[in-house]
Amino acid sequence: MDKVQDNRAWFLIIPVFLIVAFSAVIPLMTVVNYSVQEIFGPGQTFFVGTEWFEAVLKDDRLHDALVRQIIYSLAVLAIEIPLGIVIALGMPGGRSAKTSLTLVLLALPLLIPFNVVGTIWQIFGRGDIGLLGATFRAIGIDYNYTNNSAHAWLTVLVMDVWHWTSLVALLCYAGLQSIPPAFYQAAKIDGASKWAVFRYIQLPKMRGVLIIAVLLRFMDSFMIYTEPFVLTGGGPGNSTTFLSQYLTQMAVGQFDIGKAAAFSIVYFLIVLLFSFIFYTIITRTGEGEKK
Amino acid sequence: MDMDWMAWTAPTAIFFLCIALMLAGMTVWEVVSPTVEAKGLLPMRTTRGDRLFIGLLGSAFIHLGWLAATDASLWGASAVSLVWIALVIRFG
Numbered sequence: 191m192d193k194v195q196d197n198r199a200w201f202l203i204i205p206v207f208l209i210v211a212f213s214a215v216i217p218l219m220t221v222v223n224y225s226v227q228e229i230f231g232p233g234q235t236f237f238v239g240t241e242w243f244e245a246v247l248k249d250d251r252l253h254d255a256l257v258r259q260i261i262y263s264l265a266v267l268a269i270e271i272p273l274g275i276v277i278a279l280g281m282p283g284g285r286s287a288k289t290s291l292t293l294v295l296l297a298l299p300l301l302i303p304f305n306v307v308g309t310i311w312q313i314f315g316r317g318d319i320g321l322l323g324a325t326f327r328a329i330g331i332d333y334n335y336t337n338n339s340a341h342a343w344l345t346v347l348v349m350d351v352w353h354w355t356s357l358v359a360l361l362c363y364a365g366l367q368s369i370p371p372a373f374y375q376a377a378k379i380d381g382a383s384k385w386a387v388f389r390y391i392q393l394p395k396m397r398g399v400l401i402i403a404v405l406l407r408f409m410d411s412f413m414i415y416t417e418p419f420v421l422t423g424g425g426p427g428n429s430t431t432f433l434s435q436y437l438t439q440m441a442v443g444q445f446d447i448g449k450a451a452a453f454s455i456v457y458f459l460i461v462l463l464f465s466f467i468f469y470t471i472i473t474r475t476g477e478g479e480k481k
Numbered sequence: 482m483d484m485d486w487m488a489w490t491a492p493t494a495i496f497f498l499c500i501a502l503m504l505a506g507m508t509v510w511e512v513v514s515p516t517v518e519a520k521g522l523l524p525m526r527t528t529r530g531d532r533l534f535i536g537l538l539g540s541a542f543i544h545l546g547w548l549a550a551t552d553a554s555l556w557g558a559s560a561v562s563l564v565w566i567a568l569v570i571r572f573g
Contacts, residue, residue: 216487219497223488235488240548240555247549459541466538470525 218458224451242452252453254428255436256460259412262347262432266411267404269351274358274403275396279388281363293363296356308420311349315421335422339429342422346430349417354410358403365399366392405468412461433457507533523573532573536566 225242227235246252277296282288302310315335317323326333335345369391377387415434418424424431424439431439437457441450507530516529523535540562547558 219493220487222496223490223493226490226493227488229488233485237490237492239492243545244548247545456545459538459545463538463542466534474525 221451221454229447242449246452255433259433263411270355270358273355275362277359278362299353299356304416305420307353308417312421315345337426342430346418361399361403365396369395521573532570536569
């Protein structure tokens with residue numbers, strides 16, 4: 191029997207279309223409208239053309255925040271991805287109480303709200319009442335994340351590693367569990383070393399989940415706001431002020447809506463570009479595996 | 482319906498109208514002649530829609546780069562962008 195051509199299912203996407211339009215497309219269009227105007231208040235707007243975009247693109251503080259953001263995101267990836275792989279390789283396999291306990295422990299940091307993570311580390315790092323700060327002081331290191339840029343950076347970075355490495359580990363663990371035992375048996379028969387098993391069996395089989403992990407961690411870290419805001423407030427100076435925080439300062443702190451809208455669009459385009467690059471890599475990797 | 486809160490201006494309205502017309506045109510084109518994934522100058526296989534997206538994203542960065550690098554009229558960036566989009570759609 192021939193298939194009946196019926197396109198009525200397209201109507202089922204109308205609710206999604208409306209929700210996306212209401213929550214994303216219309217607000218984005220409004221931001222574009224704001225970005226070419228000076229906004230003094232409701233109904234008090236003046237067209238300024240591309241003035242805000244020029245101001246944003248020539249803003250040294252924004253350049254600094256962008257460089258800081260890229261360095262931060264790359265550092266996050268450089269630490270969390272290898273560490274996540276190592277943790278996943280060390281996790282017990284199979285169905286046992288040990289496996290369940292490990293999975294629960296790893297999932298715990300992921301369940302903590304972002305602002306709570308910031309507060310935990312704010313207290314943890316304090317020299318007078320925090321375990322980390324007090325320990326550093328006890329061994330003679332003058333650790334203070336509130337007035338030392340390097341210490342603030344390290345604390346923000348370690349906090350992110352503590353919060354999110356579990357995600358990478360869990361994804362890698364899922365990838366490792368999907369490898370059939372026959373691969374390991376063949377490697378054993380061939381007398382393959384641990385490194386060879388990792389390099390030629392485990393790593394290629396984890397490629398799919400690793401790309402997802404890289405994408406998620408890069409995008410998340412690129413848009414980080416709450417944790418550094420709670421921990422350091424962007425300081426000392428501007429040393430831990432990332433793009434989101436600078437944008438918030440501009441929009442909410444200075445009420446510079448037009449400039450903040452232009453900044454938002456530039457930020458959005460950068461995120462869109464990176465997303466597209468990662469999406470393309472993921473798609474191409476999938477094509478490679480099929481061949 | 483009161484649309485004052487969206488703070489519309491004529492240039493942004495024209496901009497979004499162009500985007501909407503472009504999407505509508507692409508939809509009609511797709512219905513009339515469905516796209517086939519092809520490999521051109523870009524490093525991956527792309528559909529017609531992919532190439533339009535790459536063209537538009539590239540155009541946005543051409544405009545931003547122009548604003549950052551020169552004080553010349555932005556129409557120059559628009560002309561470069563049109564050439565870029567045409568090249569990507571035809572040869573990408």
